[in-house]
Amino acid sequence: MNSDEEYLYDCDSGNESSGDDVGLEFDIDGEAGSGGTKYKDMEDYPYEVLSTEDITRHMIECIKEVNGVVNIPVTTTRILLNHFKWDKEKLMERFYDGDQEKLFLEAHVVSPYKTPKAQKPLVKNSNGMEECEICFLNMPSAMMTGIECGHRFCTNCWTEYLTTKIIDEGMGQTISCAAHLCSILVDDQTVMRLITDAKVKLKYQHLITKSFVECNRLLRWCPYPDCNYAIKVQYPDARPVMCKCRKVFCFNCGENWHDPVKCHLLKRWIKKCDDDSETSNWIAANTKECPKCKVTIEKDGGCNHMVCKNQSCKADFCWVCLGPWEPHGSSWYSCNRYDEDEAKQARDAQEKSRAALQRYLFYCNRYMNHMQSLKFENKLYAAVKEKMEEMQQHNMSWIEVQFLKKAVDILCDCRQTLMYTYVFAYYLRKNNQSVIFEDNQKDVESATETLSEYLERDITQENLADIKQKVQDKYRYCDQRRRKLLEHVHEGYEKDWWEYTEL
Amino acid sequence: MYLFVVEFPTPSVPLRGPCLPQQKRLQKELMSLLKEPPAGVTVDVDTAHTKLTEWVVHMEGAAGTLYEGEKFQLQFKFSPKYPFDSPEVIFVGDNIPVHPHIYSNGHICLSILTEDWSPALSVQAICLSIISMLSSCKEKKRPPDNSYYVKTCSANPKKTKWWYHDDTV
Ligand SMILES: [Zn+2]
Numbered sequence: 001m002n003s004d005e006e007y008l009y010d011c012d013s014g015n016e017s018s019g020d021d022v023g024l025e026f027d028i029d030g031e032a033g034s035g036g037t038k039y040k041d042m043e044d045y046p047y048e049v050l051s052t053e054d055i056t057r058h059m060i061e062c063i064k065e066v067n068g069v070v071n072i073p074v075t076t077t078r079i080l081l082n083h084f085k086w087d088k089e090k091l092m093e094r095f096y097d098g099d100q101e102k103l104f105l106e107a108h109v110v111s112p113y114k115t116p117k118a119q120k121p122l123v124k125n126s127n128g129m130e131e132c133e134i135c136f137l138n139m140p141s142a143m144m145t146g147i148e149c150g151h152r153f154c155t156n157c158w159t160e161y162l163t164t165k166i167i168d169e170g171m172g173q174t175i176s177c178a179a180h181l182c183s184i185l186v187d188d189q190t191v192m193r194l195i196t197d198a199k200v201k202l203k204y205q206h207l208i209t210k211s212f213v214e215c216n217r218l219l220r221w222c223p224y225p226d227c228n229y230a231i232k233v234q235y236p237d238a239r240p241v242m243c244k245c246r247k248v249f250c251f252n253c254g255e256n257w258h259d260p261v262k263c264h265l266l267k268r269w270i271k272k273c274d275d276d277s278e279t280s281n282w283i284a285a286n287t288k289e290c291p292k293c294k295v296t297i298e299k300d301g302g303c304n305h306m307v308c309k310n311q312s313c314k315a316d317f318c319w320v321c322l323g324p325w326e327p328h329g330s331s332w333y334s335c336n337r338y339d340e341d342e343a344k345q346a347r348d349a350q351e352k353s354r355a356a357l358q359r360y361l362f363y364c365n366r367y368m369n370h371m372q373s374l375k376f377e378n379k380l381y382a383a384v385k386e387k388m389e390e391m392q393q394h395n396m397s398w399i400e401v402q403f404l405k406k407a408v409d410i411l412c413d414c415r416q417t418l419m420y421t422y423v424f425a426y427y428l429r430k431n432n433q434s435v436i437f438e439d440n441q442k443d444v445e446s447a448t449e450t451l452s453e454y455l456e457r458d459i460t461q462e463n464l465a466d467i468k469q470k471v472q473d474k475y476r477y478c479d480q481r482r483r484k485l486l487e488h489v490h491e492g493y494e495k496d497w498w499e500y501t502e503l
Numbered sequence: 504m505y506l507f508v509v510e511f512p513t514p515s516v517p518l519r520g521p522c523l524p525q526q527k528r529l530q531k532e533l534m535s536l537l538k539e540p541p542a543g544v545t546v547d548v549d550t551a552h553t554k555l556t557e558w559v560v561h562m563e564g565a566a567g568t569l570y571e572g573e574k575f576q577l578q579f580k581f582s583p584k585y586p587f588d589s590p591e592v593i594f595v596g597d598n599i600p601v602h603p604h605i606y607s608n609g610h611i612c613l614s615i616l617t618e619d620w621s622p623a624l625s626v627q628a629i630c631l632s633i634i635s636m637l638s639s640c641k642e643k644k645r646p647p648d649n650s651y652y653v654k655t656c657s658a659n660p661k662k663t664k665w666w667y668h669d670d671t672v
Pocket residue numbers: 132133134135136137153154155156157158
């Protein structure tokens with residue numbers, strides 16, 4: 001960054017130049033895209049992967065594009081574009097069809113058409129000194145800096161102010177003037193001019209890029225930890241995209257690609273799993289504390305007469321009222337201190353919540369199970385690679401052993417699909433189509449487990465032909481059934497077959 | 504009280520050690536508050552003397568308002584980042600004004616004390632703002648969430664994520 005004015009244009013210095021970085025792939029061999037089955041949708045959904053430098057370049061292009069049409073300062077254009085979340089069309093529309101002065105006011109920028117406010121020093125002493133309203137020191141006018149709105153402070157105070165906003169408050173594009181009640185935004189060139197510390201400058205640039213990507217509906221950061229690439233699409237949609245780091249995710253929500261379940265249901269599911277509220281609700285509804293020793297107890301029978309299982313306590317009490325059992329007398333099966341109906345209602349509610357929990361656990365366990373298996377994906381690839389090398393030493397050609405890698409590709413695809421079918425199924429209300437869906441799911445699931453089993457078998461010279469045939473037949477079947485399952489769900493989306501339980 | 508100023512004609516007394524820009528600003532603020540305090544406002548010189556970064560300001564309820572005749576104390580704490588960081592301001596002592604924006608623990612719900620703070624504001628500006636807040640009050644009552652807030656808040660009001668209500672109350 002040699003010149004402050006040009007800091008944003010200085011984007012060719014990047015070392016992350018374009019070109020495929022094959023180095024990151026865990027593809028066993030050079031057979032690029034052999035798992036080409038992976039995300040077929042990608043073909044008809046064009047997108048680009050952008051490095052930080054590409055993002056900056058893209059940002060400048062957006063500004064230039066607008067400036068080619070609208071003759072206003074670059075800094076003003078940037079603020080306006082940010083105001084419209086980098087939607088050029090929206091900006092142009094408002095710029096030409098609306099009240100421009102109102103637009104500038106809304107975007108907190110001084111109208112470039114107004115004759116600049118005379119930057120009148122607020123206090124000018126006879127000796128040509130001005131008083132800075134922040135540090136209260138008298139400064140020669142050369143040490144004072146004003147911005148578009150006319151507010152002037154000493155350069156040191158501006159630097160300190162901007163640094164505080166950037167470092168402590170993490171503000172980038174939205175830092176306003178230091179004067180009280182002045183909402184005019186400090187433009188990026190002024191910030192870059194006033195900040196001298198390279199670390200602060202860098203942080204500022206990061207914040208600007210970050211907000212550019214985050215508010216731009218055609219861009220999304222790769223969700224992989226510490227990955228600095230972003231995906232740029234032509235129109236936003238719930239489609240799978242693959243980053244240079246090989247992470248595949250949904251452009252719309254940023255989660256792992258989750259076909260067949262829709263983004264909003266997945267989001268709801270993840271929240272449910274995260275806060276684990278279901279389990280705590282159940283505990284609240286189904287357990288109580290022993291009134292004497294406070295140990296948590298769960299009721300396991302119909303009788304209200306509870307005897308604490310804590311051997312050193314053994315308290316006798318009533319489940320319904322938690323009072324000592326003795327006054328209940330001989331009415332062993334009901335609490336004579338509590339309205340019987342009410343107690344029954346409480347029991348029914350407990351039953352209901354228990355059933356809901358069991359349903360949730362059913363889907364959750366299956367979802368987790370596939371997720372867990374997918375986590376060992378890398379291990380599986382490594383194991384298969386080893387096996388393939390071994391086989392090649394036993395007179396088998398490279399091409400002959402490729403079926404194993406293909407099998408793992410398909411196995412992983414199937415697990416990922418199956419995992420998300422359980423989220424879909426959890427919210428699905430039973431009807432004729434949901435029964436077909438569940439049959440499809442069962443079919444893919446059992447075929448997937450068989451395929452997984454085959455891959456664990458020992459392969460010897462003798463059984464190779466047999467195993468190879470079996471594995472190939474099975475993965476073809478899995479792949480075909482997986483596609484069938486997805487097609488069926490997609491068809492259901494089109495034809496409105498699916499009804500949901502908790503919407 | 505004005506006599507105080509006469510007795511201490513140079514309130515730059517708390518000058519010790521190197522004179523940082525922050526100290527200079529605080530000294531100037533202190534001096535101007537001692538010389539020309541807003542009506543009903545007095546800085547406790549003794550506390551400011553012992554520690555330039557912690558002041559107590561005495562405030563009197565203005566005549567003709569619901570707080571006429573009442574006396575309050577405001578405590579100001581300045582972080583090393585003042586004036587870029589807002590000061591921590593709370594009511595202290597045994598009389599905390601009963602007001603819809605003032606909690607019984609002395610915390611004040613006033614936007615210029617947090618997100619609307621500007622380094623071009625000052626202790627004087629804060630005092631004036633609080634006086635006007637008190638003066639425009641039409642009914643003496645605590646904020647609706649007072650008991651919950653007081654039980655759960657941090658000791659430092661700046662850690663509270665304030666939700667600013669209608670400022671005209
Ligand atoms: Zn200054």
